[in-house]
Amino acid sequence: MQAQSTIDFSQPAPNILHAAITGAWQIGSKLLSPATVLSRLEADSRITQLIIDTNELAAWDTTFLTFIRTITKECQNRDIGLEVQGLPEGVERLLHLASVVPEQKGVSPKKKHQPFIYVVGESAVLFVTSSLQMLSFIGEATLSFLNFLRGKARFRRIDLLLFIEECGADSLPIVTLISVLVGLILAFVGAVQLKLFGAQIYVANLVAIAMVREMGALMTGIIMAGRIGAAYAAQLGTMQVNEEIDALSTMGISPMEFLVLPRLFAMVLMMPLLTLYSDLLGMMGGAIVGVGMMDITLVQYITQTQATLDLTNISLGIAKSGIYAIIIALSGCMRGMQSGRSAAAVGEATTSAVVTAIVGIIVTDGIFAVLCDVLGI
Amino acid sequence: MCWAYERDMMTLNTGAKNTPHIIVSDLTMAYGDFVIQRNLNFTVNHNDIFIIMGGSGCGKSTLLRHMIGLQSPAKGQIYYGDINFWHADPAERSRLMQKCGILYQKGALWSSMTLAENVALPLEEYTDLPARDINEIVALKLALVGLAGYEEFYPSEISGGMQKRAGLARAMALDPDILFFDEPSAGLDPVSAKRLDDLILELRDSLGTTVVVVTHELASIFAIGNNSVFLDGETHTMIAQGDPHMLLAETDDPKVKEFLTRGGAVSAGAGAG
Numbered sequence: 247m248q249a250q251s252t253i254d255f256s257q258p259a260p261n262i263l264h265a266a267i268t269g270a271w272q273i274g275s276k277l278l279s280p281a282t283v284l285s286r287l288e289a290d291s292r293i294t295q296l297i298i299d300t301n302e303l304a305a306w307d308t309t310f311l312t313f314i315r316t317i318t319k320e321c322q323n324r325d326i327g328l329e330v331q332g333l334p335e336g337v338e339r340l341l342h343l344a345s346v347v348p349e350q351k352g353v354s355p356k357k358k359h360q361p362f363i364y365v366v367g368e369s370a371v372l373f374v375t376s377s378l379q380m381l382s383f384i385g386e387a388t389l390s391f392l393n394f395l396r397g398k399a400r401f402r403r404i405d406l407l408l409f410i411e412e413c414g415a416d417s418l419p420i421v422t423l424i425s426v427l428v429g430l431i432l433a434f435v436g437a438v439q440l441k442l443f444g445a446q447i448y449v450a451n452l453v454a455i456a457m458v459r460e461m462g463a464l465m466t467g468i469i470m471a472g473r474i475g476a477a478y479a480a481q482l483g484t485m486q487v488n489e490e491i492d493a494l495s496t497m498g499i500s501p502m503e504f505l506v507l508p509r510l511f512a513m514v515l516m517m518p519l520l521t522l523y524s525d526l527l528g529m530m531g532g533a534i535v536g537v538g539m540m541d542i543t544l545v546q547y548i549t550q551t552q553a554t555l556d557l558t559n560i561s562l563g564i565a566k567s568g569i570y571a572i573i574i575a576l577s578g579c580m581r582g583m584q585s586g587r588s589a590a591a592v593g594e595a596t597t598s599a600v601v602t603a604i605v606g607i608i609v610t611d612g613i614f615a616v617l618c619d620v621l622g623i
Numbered sequence: 624m625c626w627a628y629e630r631d632m633m634t635l636n637t638g639a640k641n642t643p644h645i646i647v648s649d650l651t652m653a654y655g656d657f658v659i660q661r662n663l664n665f666t667v668n669h670n671d672i673f674i675i676m677g678g679s680g681c682g683k684s685t686l687l688r689h690m691i692g693l694q695s696p697a698k699g700q701i702y703y704g705d706i707n708f709w710h711a712d713p714a715e716r717s718r719l720m721q722k723c724g725i726l727y728q729k730g731a732l733w734s735s736m737t738l739a740e741n742v743a744l745p746l747e748e749y750t751d752l753p754a755r756d757i758n759e760i761v762a763l764k765l766a767l768v769g770l771a772g773y774e775e776f777y778p779s780e781i782s783g784g785m786q787k788r789a790g791l792a793r794a795m796a797l798d799p800d801i802l803f804f805d806e807p808s809a810g811l812d813p814v815s816a817k818r819l820d821d822l823i824l825e826l827r828d829s830l831g832t833t834v835v836v837v838t839h840e841l842a843s844i845f846a847i848g849n850n851s852v853f854l855d856g857e858t859h860t861m862i863a864q865g866d867p868h869m870l871l872a873e874t875d876d877p878k879v880k881e882f883l884t885r886g887g888a889v890s891a892g893a894g895a896g
Contacts, residue, residue: 273752273797274750277752277756307798308763309752309756311763312756312759312762315763316759335829336829336831337829339825339828339829340767340825343825343829344763344766347770349771350771350773586779587779588734588735588777588778588779
């Protein structure tokens with residue numbers, strides 16, 4: 247049964263409006279709007295006094311409080327005298343409590359609408375600031391690395407080993423899956439075109455060169471950006487929230503050495519190995535298509551691959567992977583260290599770390615492509 | 624069934640006082656094989672301010688987690704009115720919880736929402752009130768905790784004490800029948816802690832709310848508590864219950880005595896109630 251409240255109006259004198267409230271006034275019951283009373287006041291301009299009688303009110307909750315508050319405010323605005331009779335004691339006490347601390351006016355942080363030029367300028371300044379922060383982070387990381395070379399950097403060896411396991415062994419399953427599939431896809435795409443010339447055997451060349459030069463490092467980089475870069479940002483961001491990084495700094499331990507260096511080393515050590523592994527798995531994927539679908543024997547495929555590969559191509563891929571490792575680890579750590587102190591900020595830091603890393607990887611790959619072309623590698 | 628959804632403030636305010644609201648019966652709490660507390664038996668009456676006290680690490684907050692449905696008991700029952708909480712189906716449990724407001728230790732405000740949005744969310748989820756009414760209620764709840772005008776702030780933009788008060792405004796959003804507080808005065812200065820205590824008393828008196836407070840702050844215990852249970856971390860069970868003032872005056876248990884007198888010294892807070 248839905249409880250209901252009613253207001254009975256009467257006008258004992260031309261300038262007095264009497265409103266008697268009966269029934270239950272609660273969430274879930276059919277509530278009357280303050281407008282019911284206010285419209286009466288508007289309709290008759292002679293009214294200078296409003297009497298609200300709550301003697302017959304059966305039950306109430308917050309909604310009744312807000313009703314009374316609204317009526318009180320409106321009566322003040324309209325210079326109408328208000329008298330409330332029989333107000334339950336609880337309502338009276340709560341209304342008093344709500345008015346004890348005055349409203350803080352003008353403290354709202356709501357931003358005013360800014361002109362377009364201001365917004366553009368603000369974005370430009372923000373871009374410069376964040377670029378400077380990035381540079382300073384890279385600088386600090388370099389200094390910490392130099393400290394390490396001088397044997398002065400402090401971090402726990404066990405941390406390094408754990409990060410190596412996280413980056414290396416734990417990443418093998420996903421790297422395996424993606425690399426085999428990429429090898430398969432390359433072989434399929436190549437096979438369709440090469441078949442036109444009866445040159446299916448060159449599928450082996452295509453897969454081998456593409457994997458070791460580009461795809462091995464690129465795909466491993468993107469996997470690691472998602473897996474490890476995001477994890478680094480989330481770990482360090484949460485440490486920022488818990489004031490763990492502050493605790494390190496105040497203890498005189500450089501967070502850069504203690505937290506960033508082991509993560510960076512783990513990535514730089516593991517990425518080239520993972521890339522080599524990915525190269526091999528990609529070629530195996532290519533072999534599955536070549537041997538399984540194109541009348542090439544396994545020996546032919548391997549011989550063809552061996553003939554194509556040279557140290558230059560392999561080392562190019564490995565060199566790229568080392569640089570990608572630095573980009574991923576630094577962007578993960580940087581976004582984590584710069585994170586704000588809330589759950590939402592950690593989320594933003596994580597997203598931003600992955601985006602920064604992937605953009606960095608692709609841009610670097612582009613630079614490598616142009617350089618190799620110019621240098622004839 | 625006094626704990627039903629036929630909301631009746633007037634009876635809550637006057638009639639139901641001193642009748643059982645929450646009954647904890649033979650409760651054992653454990654993490655795997657490790658028993659935290661066993662054989663807990665106590666009753667929280669309507670309109671009580673019930674204190675769960677004990678030393679650090681004795682399982683006070685764990686008991687609270689059991690009472691609010693975050694952790695299931697190893698053994699024993701918790702009754703809300705005549706509903707056996709952990710035997711009720713999940714939908715019923717969730718309905719019961721809508722009638723409870725919980726203030727977590729650090730406020731637990733949702734950081735991606737403004738204070739107004741934090742308080743409005745339960746109202747939007749569980750009532751059909753139009754947006755204008757919800758805004759009015761949000762403004763009122765924030766005013767009740769002394770945060771009028773802070774509607775548009777994000778939790779990260781206000782102090783820890785304000786976050787706690789905003790957490791209380793959110794806990795009160797649906798006019799709960801029971802308010803749970805986890806360490807309400809932790810991290811607050813003495814003046815703010817006193818204000819929060821006053822607010823708890825005021826809410827109990829004006830709304831008829833039952834209040835359960837986990838705390839080890841002596842000043843708070845004596846200022847607001849009228850019933851309590853004392854959990855002991857060594858024997859892993861409760862060793863005293865009753866009005867804290869009576870416990871202080873009458874208990875023979877050295878542990879309870881030591882706790883309530885701050886290790887033997889006469890507590891400044893002991894006279895506060």
